[in-house]
Amino acid sequence: xxxxxxxxxxxxxxxxxxxxxxxxxxxxxxxxxxxxxxxxxxxxxxxxxxxxxxxxxxxxxxxxxxxxxxxxxxxxxxxxxxxxxxxxxxxxxxxxxxxxxxxxxxxxxxxxxxxxxxxxxxxxxxxxxxxxxxxxxxxxxxxxxxxxxxxxxxxxxxxxxxxxxxxxxxxxxxxxxxxxxxxxxxxxxxxxxxxxxxxxxxxxxxxxxxxxxxxxxxxxxxxxxxxxxxxxxxxxxxxxxxxxxxxxxxxxxxxxxxxxxx
Ligand code: ADP
Numbered sequence: 001x002x003x004x005x006x007x008x009x010x011x012x013x014x015x016x017x018x019x020x021x022x023x024x025x026x027x028x029x030x031x032x033x034x035x036x037x038x039x040x041x042x043x044x045x046x047x048x049x050x051x052x053x054x055x056x057x058x059x060x061x062x063x064x065x066x067x068x069x070x071x072x073x074x075x076x077x078x079x080x081x082x083x084x085x086x087x088x089x090x091x092x093x094x095x096x097x098x099x100x101x102x103x104x105x106x107x108x109x110x111x112x113x114x115x116x117x118x119x120x121x122x123x124x125x126x127x128x129x130x131x132x133x134x135x136x137x138x139x140x141x142x143x144x145x146x147x148x149x150x151x152x153x154x155x156x157x158x159x160x161x162x163x164x165x166x167x168x169x170x171x172x173x174x175x176x177x178x179x180x181x182x183x184x185x186x187x188x189x190x191x192x193x194x195x196x197x198x199x200x201x202x203x204x205x206x207x208x209x210x211x212x213x214x215x216x217x218x219x220x221x222x223x224x225x226x227x228x229x230x231x232x233x234x235x236x237x238x239x240x241x242x243x244x245x246x247x248x249x250x251x252x253x254x255x256x257x258x259x260x261x262x
Pocket of ligand 1: 218
C-alpha cells in the first residue's frame, strides 16, 4: 500500500502528436483504502452490541403472553429493525471482504444446478402467500470454478430481488446454460422493471431506484454491489435488461475458462 500509483493517459492529436498525462493518484488510493478500512472496522465493532440486543429481545419475545400488547408490538418492531441492522452489517462486512482482492476465496468446482435448486426453494419460501410462479431450468452437467459461498450470495441476491420487485402472482424464470461464449445465469422477472436512466448506477452501494419502494422490501441497498464484486472475482460480468412496467432480466456471464472440467 506504500507503492506509488500513477495514472497514465495518452491522447492522440492528428497523425504525429501525442499528449501524455501522468497523474499521481497515490493519495486518492490511500484515502479510498482508509474509507474501506473505516467501514469494515465500524461494521465489525457494531456487530457485538447488536448481537447482545438481539439476544435480549429474543429472550423477552420467548413468552409473548406475559407481555402487554402495546409493549409486545414495540418489542416486535425492535426485533425486526435489529434483524435489518444485522443484515446490513453482514452485507457491509461481506462487501469489504470482496473489495479487498480480485480473487475468490476458493477455486473449487461447484455444482451450480443444486445450488440454484436450493436458492429457488428459499425464494418460494420468501414469496410465501404472494404465490410467484418460480421456475428453474439448469444444466446439471455445467459446473463452475470458484467460491460456492460467494456465488450463493450473488445468485440469491438476484433471485430474491426478482421476488421483492415483482408483484404477487408474477413470473420468475431462472436459467443456467452454456454456449461457445461461456456459461450464463439469467434471472428474468415480470415485475416493476427499471427505467434506463437508473441502469448505469444500479450496482453502486446504497443506490436505489425508489427509496420508499425499496425500504418496504427490507433490502440493504448493497445486494447488487455484492453481485458485481463476486462476478468480478470470478471473471464474470453482469448484464441488465429492463423495461419499466414489464420486467427485468439480470444475466451473469462467465468465460469458458471459468467452467470446471470434471
Ligand atoms: P436492495 O437491497 O434495495 O434490493 P440492491 O442493490 O439489491 O438493493 O438493488 C438496488 C436497487 O435496484 C433496488 O433498490 C431496486 O430499486 C432495483 N432492483 C434490483 N433488482 C430489481 C428487479 N429485479 N426489478 C426491479 N428493480 C430492481
